Every structure is written in C-alpha cells, then in structure tokens.
Amino acid sequence: MKLFFAFIRKEFWHVLRDTRSLIILLGLPVMMMLLFGFALSNEVKNSNIGILDLSHDESTIQLADRFDQSRYFSVTQKLKRESEIAEAFRKNELRMVVIFPPNFQENISHNKQAQIRFIGDATDPNTSNIMINYATAIIRDYQNEILGEQKLPYRIELESSMLYNPKLSSAFNFVPGVMTLILMLLGAMMTSVSIVKEKEKGTMEILLVSPMRPIMVVITKAIPYLLLCFVDVLLILLLAYTVLDMPMRGNIGLLLAESILFIFTTLSLGLLISNLVDTQQVAMFISLVGLLMPALIFSGFMFPLENMPLPMQVISNIVPTKWFYSIVSTIMVKGLGFEYVWKQTLILVGMTLFYLTIAMKKFKIRLE
C-alpha cells in the first residue's frame, strides 16, 4: 500500500510539474467549451440579408421591418435593382436576399395572390436551408395575421414543436460532444504518452529490475489522469450550466458515474496504446489520428450517423465515443434514467474489459 501511494505521489509530481500538459489538461476543455459556445456556432443569428423592394408599399415595408426585427436576420442592404444582387453575393456581403415584386399589396387585396422570392447563398447548404426556413416562418406568421380577419372554408394549421431543445440551442449538441472528445483525447493520449515516456527515458528499465510488479507502474499512472479527467467533466458541466445556460435535466449522479466509466474506457485504451509503441511521438500520433478522427466522425456529434453509408454505420459501433455521446445526450438533454442507457453502458463496460485484458497481456516484463 505504501508503494502504491509512493507511485501515486510521484505521478502527481510529474503532472503538476509539467506546466505544458497541465495547461492542456485543464485549459483544453475550457477553451473548447467557450469556442463552441461563442465562436463556432452553426446557429443562425443576425445574418446579413438584403431586401429588394420593388413595390415599396405598406405591406412590404411592414414585412421588411419584421425581418430586421427578427433575431435571425438583420437587414444590412436595401437593393435598388436586380442586377445588384449577384454583385452583393459575390462580395460575400449578404447570405440571403428577399425580393418583393412590384404591386405586392395590390396583388394581395385584388388578386388574393402575391409572390415573394428568397435567394440564398448555398455555399453552406445547412445554414442557407435554416435561413430559408426562418424566413418562411416570418412570412407565414404575417399571412396568418391577415387571414385571421377573414373566414376561409377550410385550412390546415401547422404546429411544430422542437422537443428537448425548443430554442434550438447548439449547446445541447456540443456539450455532450465536447465532453466525449475531451475525455477520449486526454484520457487516451495523456496516459499513453506518460507510460511511453517511462520507456523512452529509461526509467522503466530501472523499475523492471526491481521487486515491484511492473503492472503497478501502469495502474498508478492511470489514477491521476482518472482524477484530472473527472475534474474536466465537472468543469465542462459547470461551464455548460453557468455560461451556456444549458439545463441539467437528468440525474447528475448517474451522469457522473457514466463519465467515470467512460474515463476508464479511454484510460484502458491509453494503456493498450502505450504497451504497443515505444516512443512518445508514435503514441501521440496514434492517439490523435487513430482515436481523435474516428471519435470525431463516429460520435454522431458533428455528422448524423444515420446518413452514413452502411459500412461506416457498422464501423461506428466499435468506436466507444458513439456510445458515450448517446449516454450523455440521453441523460443531460432528454433527462432520461438508467433504463434508457443500460445498453450503451453495458457495451462500454465490455469494451473497457476487452482493452484492459489485451493491455495486460501485451505488457512487457522485459525490454523486448
């Protein structure tokens, strides 16, 4: 036991004295949360749009005003003629243009029919789609107001509700995503690098020629990182709750327990890597390319898994991040209990045991 604590103390010395890795360990989650929260967002907010109003009557002025009032758009250009549209898009000044044809109000009142045209910049297809949807909604609201005064023989009213995330806040998507990525990256990379460091610096050589069981060095390596990763989880949740106004709907205890399980998964993956390679560089490379990329692609956080071709969907099942991402969003966003995540939990437990077994089997008690 004394030996165990001596090792743990030594590991903490290593971590605390290495300012660079400490900054990565504690700074990276904060940085990613703030970046995703405030800088990198695919939400549509105050997008620049232009209006080409060829009728300039009461209705069109009112409608243009509504666009400007909406939190999704801000009208930055009033265009005079159609030829200006292409130029504005080319200069990247506008994301969308709304065109009111001549005699708009007259057409409504006399012909009971009028047209509005949206032109969107579809360089980024998702954003332009979202913008067109918001714009359509604004027109629909306006139409309903006019219709409200008249009686129609029949009409279909559309009512859509966005479950779990009515404001369509992107935090609901990226907080579980960032948590998954951070744990995967730090848990696996930091442990693998730190164990390989013992090999590279030659300290493993001395430790092997001692009565200590070599497995001790490996297990005690994981403990400080377990603790630090757990601190990261708390940090992310705290930031999500305070800075990003994200509610914590499910059981926090369950979420923390699942996080610890996932940290074990990533740590055992790190142990596995460290037993297979001999230099810190290779360990880092495998962690970054071999783990981060699949973690990013197959977690379902950036790209929906259902849209992927079948082979990729099959591959996604062996990537642990997919399961943890699903657990976190189920608990945090949907507020559901263990009965909805037991399957994912079981898969993670299985994966952890699998990695650990191989890591132990591959552990070298000699130098080659």
Place this chain on the structure above:
Amino acid sequence: MAEVIIQNITKTYEKGTVKALDNVSFTVKSGELFGLIGADGAGKTSLFRILTTLLIPDSGKASVAGFDVIQDFKKIREIVGYMPGKFSLYQDLSIEENLNFFATVFGTTVEENYELIREIYVQIEPFKKRLAGQLSGGMKQKLALCCALIHEPKVLFLDEPTTGVDPVSRKEFWEMLGRLKERGITIMVSTPYMDEAKLCDRIALIQNSKILDIDTLEGILSKNKQNLFAVNSDKMYQLLKDLRAYPNTISCFAFGQKHHLQLNSGENSLKSLLPYLKQKGHTNISIKAISPDIEDTFIKLMQDA
C-alpha cells in the same frame, strides 16, 4: 564461489543480422570488482541487460547469485542493483524524491540503509532539493549509484558509470566502488576507459561481441609481451607514415606526444631503424623501449583477433 556465471551466451538483434554477443563465457567471483572493458558497441550493455533479466539471450545460460536469468528473473530483480548506461532517474523529481521513491520501490527506506550510501550521499545532500535533470554529470551518477544501492544489493551492475563524468568525479566514483567491495558486494562494471582497468580485480576485454581475454590486469599484460618502443621526431605526422612503411613494423599508433611502435623480434629490426629514419630526413629522433600498458595490449589483442 562464482556469483555471476555466463556460459556460451549469444545475442543478436534485428532477426539475427546484428550480433551483439558471440558465444561469451566467463564467471565473476563473489565479492569481486570485475571490469568489462571495451569500446562503444562492443556488446557491454547487451550483456548487462541479459544479466539483469531485461533481455533473453538467443542461446547460452547465465546465472546471478545462483538464480537463472530466465527462470528465476523475479528473484534476481530483488537482489541486484542496476545502473543503466543512460541516466535513467526521474529528471523532474528532486534528489531526495528520487531516492525516497526508489527506496520504496525496493521495499525499504532511506533511513534503514543510510549507512550504505552515506559516504556518497553526503556529497550531493546539499543539493537534495534540486531536480535531478539539473544536476551535473558527476552528481547524476552519484545519485544513480545511491538509488541502485539503497536496497543493499548482493550484486551491483554498473553500465559505464563514469562515461561523461569529469576526472575528479571519476576518481571519487572508483574510490566508492572500492569501499562497496570491502562491504562484500560483488560489482560488475563496464567502462570504455582503459585506465580504469587497473582499479578492477579482474577484467574482461570485449571487442566486436567477443571476449578477447579475461584475467587480472597484470596477467593480461604479462601474457602479451611486446617489442614496444616510443618514438618521436620533429615531423610527427611524416614519422607515423614512415614508421608504418618500415619493413620490420608490426603496428604503429599515435599515443599523445609519441608514437608507439611494435617491432618484430628480428635482431636487426631495432638496429636499422635509426638509419632508416635519418635517411627519411627526420631530425631529433628519440627511440625508447617501453613496457606495454593496457591500451597497447588491447590494440594488440584486437589485431590478433
């Protein structure tokens, strides 16, 4: 009694293409200070790693304190002290922290065995709060020796402990080894420095994965008598070329200010040397008979091999 027994050990790397040890056999007696002397790449480190159970030989048997290096590797790891050639302590831990840590690893405390390391430790104790990575070469080696000694090992393996260490620290280091020997610890030490050979009880000369000779220093020197002369003149570089061209020369090497010349035992070989050099235009020629030291002997053994 033999503490370390090495029998026909062969070790290769890279699937047998690189030979590190070729059929090496010798024994180290209990309580002996044994030196393994050879140039870089001769196979010294491979042999140390086999004896400390870190590598498995391709063939042959070896035992340390009666334990087989393959079957009983756990037993050996408990009773030996090992100091690798490369400084292998934690650079980001202080002297004190390193020592305490390794004491714990070996299931002991610094206090318990302080007597054993006291003489060495007092020299680095003033800097005990300093990180190991910031120590000078000599201090690093002293700390590494302390860490290797802290559990009172029966056999101590020191792989090039004085490489990269200043001459004063080297001398101190060997004095310490002498005192450890008096305590009955068997010490096997490797070094590329020939002058350290005279500080060992017995030495093994190793070159190109083969043992050239094993004996006491005197034994090796007396076995390898040579017809050796120290020669110098005003034009040293030309002299070396001319000496090598001299028909009775076996070998000639630059040794600091002089050239060491080994002649064949022919009657005229020395007699006709002076006229030969004069004819080549050398002035201020001096030729002195000398008795070969370990370096000369090593070169001769290398040539014979």
